[in-house]
Amino acid sequence: MIGAGTFGLRHSRFIGRSDRADLVAVADPAFGSDRPVPGELQDVARYTDHREMLARGDLDGVIVASPSEMHVSHALDCLDAGVAVLVEKPVAVDREQAGPLLDRLAEDPQARVLVGHHRRHHPAVAAARALIAEGRLGEIRTVAAIWATHKTDPYFEVGWRRRRPGGGVLLINLIHEVDMLRHLVGEIVSVQAIASNKARGLEVEDTAGLVLRFENGAIGTLAGSDSAVSPWGWDQATEDDPTFPYHPGQPCLLIAGSQGSVSVPDLTVFTQPEPSWLEPVAQTRLPVEGADAFARQLAHFADVAAGRAQPLVTAEDALRSLEVVRAASQSLAG
Template identity: 35%
Template sequence: MTSAVAEQPISIAIVGSGLIGPRHAQSILRNPQATLHSLTDPAPHAIQIATSLSTTYHSSLPSLLSSSPLPTTVLICTPNHTHVPIAISCIEAGIKHVLVEKPVSTSIQEGVELLSVAKEHDATILVGHHRRFNPYLVSAKTELDSGVLGQIIGVQGIWALKKSSSYFDGIGEWRRNGESGGVVLINLIHELDLLQYLLGKITMVSAIESKKTRGFDAEEGGAIILRFESGVVGTFMLSDAVPSPWNFEAGTGENPTIPKVDMENGAGGFYRILGTRGGISVPDLTRWSYEVGEGEKAWNDKLKKDEICVDTGIVPFDEQIKHLVQVVKEGKQPICSGEEGLSAMVVCEAVRVAMKSGEMIEIEGLDIVKRSSKQN
């Protein structure tokens, strides 16, 4: 890339004007190295959103892909089951960088197809697991990578809140569907991606689905057991049908539509990570360990409490767009590649299979394998 081209802002088209698209648009508008090329969505309300953003409106993907000039990159924020066909159309039209909101696909086969098409056309897929840019998670990863907690043994996580009935109505009716909707693909996938980002690949899951209260086909939650390639073990509680402060959104305050919870005394904690020399809770980022000294330290000794600093002024969506610019202009490797996004989707599929079958599921690459008889 020439210096003149490198100095020019990249143009980013957004496909999808639902909950996430406008948030991405604001981050693009705040970045001097990016411009908002257009907004594409057939829904009537999208015209008003495009007008409010002072950008070009397209009512269909063919309209976008026949425009001139084409955008440098496309950001796909549409219903889950449309991610892969839209991404493939963009790549085949000549767009070399595509950021796909999570999940990258709704099936392993579709995800593999997308990665194959991207490789064939020398295109780069990024997956919108923006929470990897969240300051609380950045600080937690730094803490883990430093080794100060010793050998990591276990993790305990929870994501629980109550979604409104309107979330599943109108243009959101696809969220009722057991294949493309459900709390596993919509929400748990974020958590599984973060846990793999922090602790490495998940190789085994076992899960029990919780009772349904809405009457939809899509699952509402469950209890999950995890094993990681490193030997770390964990548990996770999941529900989108209960009032609760114990979720990423309320704990970090990242989503402006969900009130932030006062984290005093761990009220907003959603992860506890346990190591041989100490443990931390997230997002309050409190480390518990023993004072360094002579002799063995154990349960009869007083624990020391340390608070880890975090820059709460960082906006994850802004950081994700900043990173996208770096990938396009500087050739940096994606922080969340298509392969990593598909890995999280594979674990989600394993969780769903475990919920339906009651069996322990092993994950071998992109394959999920039942390993035990049904649980009692």
């Protein structure tokens, strides 16, 4: 693993629970400082320079969980060492930075990169995608997504989270919603957005609203804030990330089509055989089983590293989500 901060540590716990992976080495320059080594990493080989770690030559895969602006160069170093990469989102901070990684992937068929948009691995997302693909909701007309929680001040004491490029609720959080919307509804062809830094007064936005047009004609909205109290958001509606208090049954994504609708991740499905606003809609709840997106992502990464699977989220795919977010972040209005 490269980067043993908040989310690197989280990954180390996911690996600890898995029978598909062992954590053998971690690189982070902070190991050279007086920052205490977390208990989880006491028995793991530790390096201050990831290139020394890669020189071991015995790694099957590396998780890159360093600050976002370093993802591309760290992923490229892993590929140079012949190692498969699970790179955290965002894959890069912009298309220009992602360029060398995409070139490398185009030139080298052995290079394997999975991007950590873990929600795609959640069974509720897979079930909603199947429901839509089977046409059970008809043509998708509109969607509404929300992610809102109130982060506390210490989170923003870490420099990269306060600055561009890399910080801000769009790139840190809402990129996951954008990726999930693209995965479920289709490509986004235009975005209008208003973003604000009024709540925290940082250089980066804390709140944003996006209006999205999809290639298939659907129109949707995405609202998000890292400074608002709510139970609405993927992280609260699932048990993916144990840091967040769990609020089961609260949807964070509503998808409505010409024949029916679904709320995600609770998978409540509403349908009408003959669409009419004057008739009640039938309601059913689909079961969700094995809802551990990070465990599934890790198992998938093991398969990708072993050459048994193609990445569910490629760098090119993740870059499209990044571009939507980048377009939106140009509208910071203060």
